[in-house]
Structures are given as structure tokens and as C-alpha cells.
Amino acid sequence: MATAVSIDRDTLPVTLADIEAAAARIMGSVVRTPTLHSQTLSQLTGAEVWLKFENHQFTAAYKERGALNTLLQMSPEARAKGVIAASAGNHAQGLAYHGNRLGIPVTIVMPKPTPTVKVMQTEGHGATVILEGETFDAAYAHARKLEAERGLTFVHPFDEPNIIAGQGTVALEMLADVPELDTLVIPIGGGGLLSGMGTAARGLKPGIELVGVQAELFPSMYAAVKHVDLACEGDTLAEGIAVKQPGTLTARIVEALVDDIVLVSERELEKALSLLLQIEKTVVEGAGAAGLAALLADPERFRGKNVGLVLTGGNIDTRLLANVLLRDLARSGRLARLRVRLQDRPGALFHVARIFHEEQVNIIEVYHQRVFTTLPAKGLITDIECETRDRAHLDRLMEALRAAGYEASLVELA
Template identity: 70%
Template sequence: MNEQSKISAGQSLTVEDVRAARERIRGAVIETVTSYSRTLSEITGANIYLKFENHQFTASFKERGALNALLLMSEERRSKGVIAASAGNHAQGLSYHATRLGIPATIVMPVTTPAIKVKQTESVGGKVVLFGEKFDDAHAHARQLEQEQGLVFVHPFDDPDVAAGQGTIGLEMLEAFPDLDVLVVPIGGGGLMSGIATAARALKPGIELIGVEAELYPSMHGAVKGVSAECAGDTLAEGIAVKEPGVLTRKWIAELVDDILLVSEPDLERAVSLLLQIEKTVVEGAGAAGFAAVLANPDRFAGKNVGLVLCGGNIDTRLLANVLIRDLARSGQLSRLRITLQDRPGALFKVMRTFDAHRVNIIEIYHQRIFTNLPAKGLITDIECEARDKPQLDALIEELHDEGYAVHRVEMD
């Protein structure tokens, strides 16, 4: 038959479409590992199973849907070249597989896209055009270029062919662990959740399906629940920062998904940090959203077999370093203490002895004599320090207070 997709023609999505996609893309994408995490299970009180889609060649699940869509195109359509709008991961997946198949690929990305995603998209063969602040701006420009240049638009999520490719993740997870009680899946435009939900409902009708969005971008949550959803702000999960979810995906998600949870920025940061510390795996904010939801709602998932999709690992290294440092500060391992001293010989030395007695390591010391409202002989000293944990730091602060020092923590913004 003609390679033109029957799926797209009917705008439907079935488990048969997902199974066909799996055979179509087999061998060209990695069938990533799903594994049980003993430590994360102990932390959350649930049985946590992780699907490592951040181990794909382009570090994202997006390869699956992009390749499925490309393979379903006729030779005539392929020869025109493809174009897409993407915050990064769809861009890389489409560019990589289009280039591998000899298809020119143009990608329109928001100007706010992390540099690592721009570089990686270009490195796998995509021609990058930066336009607009958010995905929606880039999307509108891509549709304009589609018309002007006669290109074939490949939507990152609102396309049955793309969603069918993403759904292959659900098949793999339930084949590996049929006893999963719930799947927790990040939602941006909804293609990943739509595909996985379609596959999971067919394989295990009673399974619980939970979507996750960032609190700053609750677009699918608002669309499905019929409530107003303001989407704005800088989120760590920029990969799911979509103001307007798909028309098709919102229909599929409304029919198949049990609930959509919203996660805060601190929850996302903690999830990214824990996955690196414990699983030794780098996950971007969007990829950690499912785990963030479990961390934020322990009672809801307690005792259940929970499948999580670590859907992407493309995070800027500087941003990752910042996330890790901030998490150490929140946990009390890193802190800045502001201490008021008298400006006299030996004053700072006495404070240092107290730090030494509590085995709290000093990283940096800052003196402030001039720009302060203290008396002329007053002195403010900020000490950045590293403790084993919060109780050790609390004990140090208590003793400093007992010795007569005015001490307070300089809180992180």
C-alpha cells in the first residue's frame, strides 16, 4: 500500500497503530531499559520502576514518534524536506532520523532554547531557525515557512503517527513489568501521554494513568478539566512548557487518563538532583516531572508499583550545576550564615574554633565593614559552609547563639 499513513487520515489512535509503529522503528531506536530502583522506592514509599528514555541516542523519547512519522511519508513528501517547531528534543529526534534517511530538516526553536539543544540539533543535521520566546511563537513561524518553502510539517505532538511512535514506550514497560499499577508520564503537548495511554489501556485496562505538568504551564490540566490555565514564567521543565496543548491529544487524554498532577519548581529541582545522586543518570526538568509528582504526593502512590518515564536528558550543564547546588542548600548541607562580630583582634578566630568543633567545613568568608548600619566598630561576616546535614548545622548555630553571637541564615531566593 501507499506509505501515506492510515492513522493520520482517520485522526484516530489504537493499540494496533502503536504495535505497527514498534515494528516499523525497531532497530533504529533503542529499546531502553526499564528497571526497579530500590533506593528511590525507599524514599517514596512506592515501588519505583524507571524507563530510561534519556539513554536514546539524542537523549529523548522524541526519536520514536519522529521516526514513525518519517517512515510513513511517501517518497514525494520526503523529497520536499521536513520542518518542525520544537523546544529541542523533537528537533533532535527529527533532525537525526531525517538526516539518516536523506531528508532535509529545518527546525524552528524558541530563542530561549538551551544552547545544548541548539548545538545538538545542528550536530545531527538539522538547520536551526531561532524565533520567538515560547513554543507557540516558534510553531507559528514554522507553519509560515512550511507554506513559503513547500516543506512538510511534522508536529511534535498533535499527530497520530507521532503519538503512535511514543506509545511504544508503554508497550515496552508493560511487557517488562506487567504488574505495574500506575504509569506517571510528563505532559507538554500530550503526544507521549496519548500514545502510552492508548497502549496501556489496551494491555491492562485497569491500570492508573497519571499525567504531570509544571505548575507554571498547566495547559492540558486546564483543557481537560475545563478551567482557566494561565501559562507563564521560567520553568526548569521547558520541554513541557506548552501554552496550548494539542487538539487531538487533549481528546485522547480526556478519554484515557485518570488525572493530571501539577508540580512546583522546587519539586522538579529535587527530582533532577535525586536522580543524578542516586541513579547516576542525567535527566532534564521535563524528564524528571513524573518522579517529582511522586515525591510531592507520597500518600497517593504509597505501596503501588509505579512506572516512571525519564523522557529526556538534555539539560544545560550550567543549569544542572545550579540545580544541584540549590538542592544542597535546601537540604542544609550548604548554607550561608551571617554573623555579627565586634571588630577586634581574635573575633573571627573564635568563631572559626566553633566551626571546627562541630566539624562544619568553611568554603568562603565575606567581611562587610563599610556598607552596614552597624556601629563603626561593628562587623558583619558571611560564612558559606558545608555540613553533613541540617541537624549538624543547627547544632553549630545553637552554640554560636549560646556564645552570644547574632546569627541568621541568608536564605536562598
């Protein structure tokens, strides 16, 4: 068990009472998502695994909670003028959706490279979208400029007490539904979710273990709490938690309450996302898979514990989702690309295809390469994409090809 942490309510900006008040305030206007036990994931990891399906919110992410809690506490004058935020993700959609419901004008500033689908989704919820700058920092600076010029209220995605309190309602629901939870594994971007959930969980169950998870490519809160200097850059699947600079308030809360922060690799994120779709039949974005990725990466740490995971969101590009699933099939041996050296003569492809037939392997595509190769002019390389039942089936195919005298190798994934 984690050691109970003493919370100084005078120094931390959010209390259990704030989160309970937020829960009463937003009740009925956000989905009270289920917390369900996963028998298969429990068997797979050795822990008793409970999943909080925040991807079932209307905008498919928990961010609605903090956004709504903030909007409901604004004065009539501030509501009439409207709010502004810089976001290309779930915060934008949550704020836009609830602002539209409440009749509060919402302006969202997004970087110019933001995918069109995200712009359209946010506009579809009634917000005015302004594209400015090439980076999030540029969009953020422009949003703060418009805030001052137009008298708007800026709503920060994570470093604001009302946002943190709203996000903390996730933990209230989880512990009400599953009081026996003794460990919460929570994704961290800017730290708003972990700060809120950590405050609620410590207030209700002081000895609960709190573990934060970040992508290895963006270890910003990890670096802040452990007081080390680490680079934050790269193309991560978990773009929802790819934050270079954590919040000032959230860093204080996280450092005071959390037992540990762990980092997960891109491969672990891909595997977790794929498993959630295959086993739980639920779509999550990369950030939403981070908690399960942490369990898969270090099962011994969590073995025998009652672990709560938050599936924080389900907004993932369908093409990216397809790529992740195909890569997972390749790593498991069910999908493969074989590179076979052939002689450029009639019947060469027929003879190698016959081996695939004998081994009952389905050929999907065939690529001939005659020109861009180091082989002699009469040699060629053929890449064959195929489907097998599992890794053992693929190994039998490779053995049969080599036994027939073919030079064959697998084209491996990174």
C-alpha cells in the first residue's frame, strides 16, 4: 500500500469539498460513465483491473467535466462576453459543447496545422475557431492577446482550480462504484486530471496508491517532479498528453500527492490501444491507453492490486487507428511481409506461391523489385504480404521457404 500523504488544505489550491461541489454542479449535464471490471485484462496483467469509460462522454473525453464546472461559475457579465481557449483537442470540444448549451460564446484558437477534422468538430459544437501560428505556443499567445482585447475569459486546459476540481469528479465516481480500489493509474499531460483525481482519492481514501503515466517522448511532469532535465519532443501516439510544460498549480499538487510517475514507450501505447479494442471492444486515443500501457510494461508492480484505469478519451483519427491495429497484427505474427530473393525466370513466382499454399498462408499483396536492388540484372526481390494464424504458423512458413532453397527474411517493424 502507498503511504498516506498529509494534505495541507491551506497550501493546495483544490480540496475534496471543491470536487464534491463540482460533482453536484455538473450532475446530469455530463455522462456518469461506468466503471467496469475487465476479466480478461485482469488475467493478462495479474491485477484486478477496473476501467472508467470516459470515452463515453458526448465529446468522447473527460475534459467536459472541468470545462462545464468552470462555465457554470462565471458571472452573468463574463458569460455574456464569452470565453476563449487555445486547444486543438478535447478541451476545445468540451468547452465548445457546453458553452453552446449554456449560450456562452466560445472562441478557440488553434495552430494552423491542426487537422481539418478537429476544426470541423469544434465548429460543429458551435465555437468560433481562429487558426493562428504554426505551434501551440503561438496559438496560446494569440488567445491571451484576444482575451485582453475583447474582454473574454480565458479558460486554461489544466492549470486552473475549477478545471482541476471538475476533473476530480472522475475519482469520486470510481470510488463510489468500486470502493475496494487501492491503486489509480492516471495519464498525465498538463496534470489537471491527476491533480483533481489525486485530491479526491486522497480525501476519500488516504492510503490509496496514485501512479501517474506519461509518454517517454513527453516526460514533462516526470522531469518537474523528479527535478531532472529531459527533452520533450517527437511524434507520440498519446498526443493528448504531449505537453511540454506542466502547470504551476498542477505540478505542486502532483508532487504533494502522487506516489510515482512512470514512462511508457510508443510500442507499449500501441499494444494497449489495440488490446482495448480487441478485448473491451472500445476505441480509445493514445492518451486513453496510457494507464493500461503502464500495467503491461510492469505487471509485477501491480500484481494482486485492485487497479483503476481511466480511458480518458476516444478521439483518434481513423487512419491512425487502422495503422496501430495493423502494426499490432504484424508484431503478433498474424500479418507479415516477407522478402524473398528469386531468379527472374518464368514460373519463379508460381513456385514460391505454391509453398504459401501448402502452408495454408493467405497472400495479400506481392511487390516485385527489379531496378532498385543490389542484385544482378537477372535477379529480383519479391516482397510478399501475407496473413498467418500466429507466430508459430509464420515460423513454419519461413522454415518451408528456406528448406526449398529460398533466401527469405522478415521485414521487421520498429
